[in-house]
Amino acid sequence: MSERKRFFRLLSVLVVLSSVLLVMVCSMLVTGTKTRYIKREQDEVRAYYTGLYFAENGDGSPVALENNVGYVDFQIMNYIDDDVTKRDITYDITTVSTFYDGSGNVIADPSSSSVTDLHVKDVWNAPVKVGRDSYKYNVSITKNDGETRTESVNGVNKELYLFSYEERDESAVGKIHNVTVKLERKPDAGAMSGSTESVSLVIQLNKPYKQVYIVDIIVSNRLIVFGSKQVKEFDMDFTKVNAQTFDIFSHYLNGTSYAERVNAALTKFSSRAFKVVFEWDNMIINENDFKYFHNNPNSILAGTPDAEGLDLSRPYLVSITQTADSGTLTIYVPQSSDFEFGCLITDTNAYLKAMVYIWDNATGQYVVYDQVGWGGYTDNSTLGLAEIIK
Amino acid sequence: MKTRKKLILALLYISLVGVVYLTSSTLSKYISSSNTTGDFTIGEKLYFDYTRGDLFRGDQLIVGVPIEENIYDENTHELIKTKKRIETMNVAPGDILKFHFYVSNVNEELTEYNGIEGEFHVSASALLSMPVNQADYQLDCTITYRDVTDSSNIGAFTDLAKDKNIDLLKYDGTSASVRKYEFQVYVVLDDQVQATSNDDYVGATLSIYLFVDAANK
Structure with missing residues (x-):
């Protein structure tokens, strides 16, 4: 090999190596590559959602609307069975100002005959159906034995009722609020078209988040009103039957003074108790619920349980006969009464009905409290019959 | 003949340079992946201090339980890594959790400090798991921050842009080279989650994953 060839061969190797070096340097410069020292910290926040356990037992309660005002008592709980809400709950019950249709559109005139149903919206903007006559009533809480706390509601400070979350050992403490709500018929609502109206109370939660709970009640201008609702006790489904009567049977507030109440036949009403005969089948009545009634009224009232001047604090139990799952119950219900008793329904064909009798001053005897004659009940075309569960 | 040889040699040379270039380019990408161990034993090291702050539910300070979960190799039962997190219970729909750090x-x-001029990046993502709906939602988080180096002059939180890198100053022993930032991260579920009722949240969990990455400049 000549010197010249060897030189060129070495030169070629040198050029190749130089090129490799040059290319690598260029490549690093072009891509901006350089060794970087990296440090990383990583963390996580994990949140577990809790359930909102909130219940009331006012559904199905009857309200006797006297002089355009009625009251309903019920309980509100921050627990359901063994599950207690592990957060503070604040709520209020007020008059609903805006109603929506089933699609969530605002109803400008709820009184319009073209409106079939009223709804309010929950926090998810889903329409929740309420009683068709709800817009006719102003609603306010007149008594509540729960705690209160001032909170901002839509930017305005307001006193709300509070279930404060408490722990005992490792369990949360469930609480009950006893509530009385006043319903006042709005002056522009007009006269009641029938004997009953379907009204919903809307419990509006502010904390832990905005939510609505609906309490459906029956408002009636009858002197005695019945209702029923489902309750759960000891994990069993019971039915509670409620009854409420007017404060005064014989008179009504006419302006600022009281006037005598008369029916279409101009028969004067009396202050005597209503006589009610319940009859049921496929259900068992809890007789313990009558223990606080006046028992043996014939003895107490010297053989005249229908006499005036009854004790208004409790109804009078005349008789109760009950076989396996049917029976009859006769009671006298004074004015200003508000009571309930429990039933256990044993079959889907269960019924509970009541024949209601009112004292007729004209004839001096009890007569059926029917729709036409007295503004009472004529269910299933039977004068004086109130079908409570059917 | 000599001309042909030269031509072959030239082509061979160009081919060789081309191959070397392609190889170098490919390898250079791997070189750019950097050393992720964070160890820098020669001279100064890159360092930042991450400290957990308070956890808020709305405006209410709540208790977060620190958890450290050890991850073991299934076969050797050796500890692979330790995952740390903060857990909190009793969250309700509509709650906005704000975590400060x-x-x-x-x-x-002052026993550890950053010895290299660098920068760091904070990012977060969230996962809402709703077992009732058999749905998982990847959620965007909002991060705000402020300079709290001078405790007597702390400004308001400002939004942290997703591509924002913050300078990680080299600490030179003077108070002027100290920097401390406070961050808050939260997630707003509105418009990100299609929940239709309270029941959707039964057994639901929300996880906010937080990352702080730093590199030298």
Whole structure:
């Protein structure tokens, strides 16, 4: 090999190596590559959602609307069975100002005959159906034995009722609020078209988040009103039957003074108790619920349980006969009464009905409290019959 | 003949250079992946101090339980890594959890500090798991921050842009080179989650994953 060839061969190797070096340097410069020292910290926040356990037992309660005002008592709980809400709950019950249709559109005139149903919206903007006559009533809480706390509601400070979350050992403490709500018929609502109206109370939660709970009640201008609702006790489904009567049977507030109440036949009403005969089948009545009634009224009232001047604090139990799952119950219900008793329904064909009798001053005897004659009940075309569960 | 040889040699040379270039380019990408161990034993090291702050539910300070979960190799049962997190219970729909944390270029005791000019990036993502709906939602988080180096002059939180890198100053022993930032991260579920009722949240969990990455400049 000549010197010249060897030189060129070495030169070629040198050029190749130089090129490799040059290319690598260029490549690093072009891509901006350089060794970087990296440090990383990583963390996580994990949140577990809790359930909102909130219940009331006012559904199905009857309200006797006297002089355009009625009251309903019920309980509100921050627990359901063994599950207690592990957060503070604040709520209020007020008059609903805006109603929506089933699609969530605002109803400008709820009184319009073209409106079939009223709804309010929950926090998810889903329409929740309420009683068709709800817009006719102003609603306010007149008594509540729960705690209160001032909170901002839509930017305005307001006193709300509070279930404060408490722990005992490792369990949360469930609480009950006893509530009385006043319903006042709005002056522009007009006269009641029938004997009953379907009204919903809307419990509006502010904390832990905005939510609505609906309490459906029956408002009636009858002197005695019945209702029923489902309750759960000891994990069993019971039915509670409620009854409420007017404060005064014989008179009504006419302006600022009281006037005598008369029916279409101009028969004067009396202050005597209503006589009610319940009859049921496929259900068992809890007789313990009558223990606080006046028992043996014939003895107490010297053989005249229908006499005036009854004790208004409790109804009078005349008789109760009950076989396996049917029976009859006769009671006298004074004015200003508000009571309930429990039933256990044993079959889907269960019924509970009541024949209601009112004292007729004209004839001096009890007569059926029917729709036409007295503004009472004529269910299933039977004068004086109130079908409570059917 | 000599001309042909030269031509062959030239082509061979060009081919060789081309191959070397392609190889170098490919390898250079791997070189750019950097050393992720964070160890820098020669001279100064890159360092930042991450400190957990308070956890808020709305405006209410709540208790977060620190959890450290050890991950073991299934076969050898050796500890692979330790995952740490903060857990909180009793969250309700509509709650906004705000987690505060701090990043500084020195630790509290001044025993560790950043020795290299660098920058860091904070990012977060969230996952809402709704077992009732059999749905998982990847959620965007909002991060705000402020400079809290001078405790007597702390400004308001400002939004942290997703591509924002914050300078990680080299600590030179003077108080002027100390930097401390406070961050808050939260997630707003509105418009990100299609929940239709309270029941959707039964057994639901929300996880906010937080990352702080730093590199030298």
